[in-house]
Amino acid sequence: MYASASKDDRPAGKPWTVPELAAAKREGRKLAMLTCYDAGFARALDAAGIDLVLVGDSLGMVVQGRDSTLPVTVADIAYHTACVARGLSRALLVSDLPFAADADPVRALEASVAFLQAGAGMVKLEGAGHKLAVIRHLVEREIPVCAHLGLTPQSVLRLGGYKVQGRDEAAAARLREDARAVQAAGASMLVLECVPSGVAAAITADLDIPTIGIGAGPGCDGQVLVLHDMLGLDSGHRRPRFVKDFLAEGGSVAAAALAYAEAVREGRFPDAEHAYA
Ligand SMILES: Nc1nc(=O)c2c([nH]1)NC[C@@H]1CN(c3ccc(C(=O)N[C@@H](CCC(=O)O)C(=O)O)cc3)CN21
Ligand SMILES: CC(C)C(=O)C(=O)O
Numbered sequence: 381m382y383a384s385a386s387k388d389d390r391p392a393g394k395p396w397t398v399p400e401l402a403a404a405k406r407e408g409r410k411l412a413m414l415t416c417y418d419a420g421f422a423r424a425l426d427a428a429g430i431d432l433v434l435v436g437d438s439l440g441m442v443v444q445g446r447d448s449t450l451p452v453t454v455a456d457i458a459y460h461t462a463c464v465a466r467g468l469s470r471a472l473l474v475s476d477l478p479f480a481a482d483a484d485p486v487r488a489l490e491a492s493v494a495f496l497q498a499g500a501g502m503v504k505l506e507g508a509g510h511k512l513a514v515i516r517h518l519v520e521r522e523i524p525v526c527a528h529l530g531l532t533p534q535s536v537l538r539l540g541g542y543k544v545q546g547r548d549e550a551a552a553a554r555l556r557e558d559a560r561a562v563q564a565a566g567a568s569m570l571v572l573e574c575v576p577s578g579v580a581a582a583i584t585a586d587l588d589i590p591t592i593g594i595g596a597g598p599g600c601d602g603q604v605l606v607l608h609d610m611l612g613l614d615s616g617h618r619r620p621r622f623v624k625d626f627l628a629e630g631g632s633v634a635a636a637a638l639a640y641a642e643a644v645r646e647g648r649f650p651d652a653e654h655a656y657a
């Protein structure tokens with residue numbers, strides 16, 4: 381075991397629980413989340429005091445080298461979830477339901493059970509609409525769910541690219557309604573991706589569940605970044621505005637994770653340079 385490098389007073393090895401997430405929001409404690417795909421990095425992030433670790437379907441792009449997240453399978457996420465789980469003692473592990481695995485409640489339940497049995501504590505799925513019934517189906521069967529709204533990368537073919545969502549008033553109002561709806565359906569947390577800071581702050585104020593932003597400004601209850609992005613690795617794609625290289629200032633993976641966690645907790649990341657107006 382690494383000695384805990386966390387500056388908070390949470391005992392090393394005491395894992396986060398789902399009810400503690402809403403308590404953190406009520407108490408104004410910001411949540412630091414990073415994606416992770418293997419046990420070695422999981423140990424480093426856990427020791428640095430990262431609160432939430434996501435086995436994201438972004439692994440299709442940063443690990444598998446594909447052009448989108450669409451080819452990622454349930455077996456891929458289950459494999460990486462098992463790898464990451466072995467490296468964690470404190471962080472809450474969230475696993476992405478990949479493209480179409482959440483298309484109906486039965487498939488979604490089957491995949492979610494596999495992820496929880498591999499060590500996840502929560503599953504994440506993109507969208508509202510017909511996904512609200514999927515969220516209810518999972519939550520009624522004791523599976524904690526994180527929702528994901530705004531830029532939903534599994535919608536890339538319909539959207540025609542990775543673009544900021546909720547920019548005009550009508551779209552912002554729809555996003556706010558969807559956010560209320562996923563909370564009402566039973567979601568325990570909500571990722572907001574690529575939405576103007578003001579819209580994300582309004583949604584955060586509307587909800588009792590924590591919001592986790594990526595390109596959604598400083599007004600969210602927590603932040604998430606793709607691990608490779610915060611370590612300054614060139615993805616071979618255009619670098620989104622919200623990405624910051626924490627390895628450059630940290631000097632090591634452990635120091636980068638700690639610098640990220642502290643910047644999120646102290647409200648220094650993201651600043652205006654890493655957000656959309
Ligand atoms: N390495 C990596 N990091 C990510 O954050 C990420 C992935 N991969 N793969 C899946 C999606 C794709 N993501 C992206 C990709 C590009 C932009 C981007 O370039 N956005 C423009 C916004 C343009 C606009 O609408 O104004 C930008 O300038 O930031 C945003 C999110 C986020 N996700
Ligand atoms: C960037 C986060 C929110 C994600 O869904 C992923 O990594 O797949």
Ligand SMILES: [Mg+2]
Binds near residue numbers: 436437438533
């Ligand atoms: Mg994802």
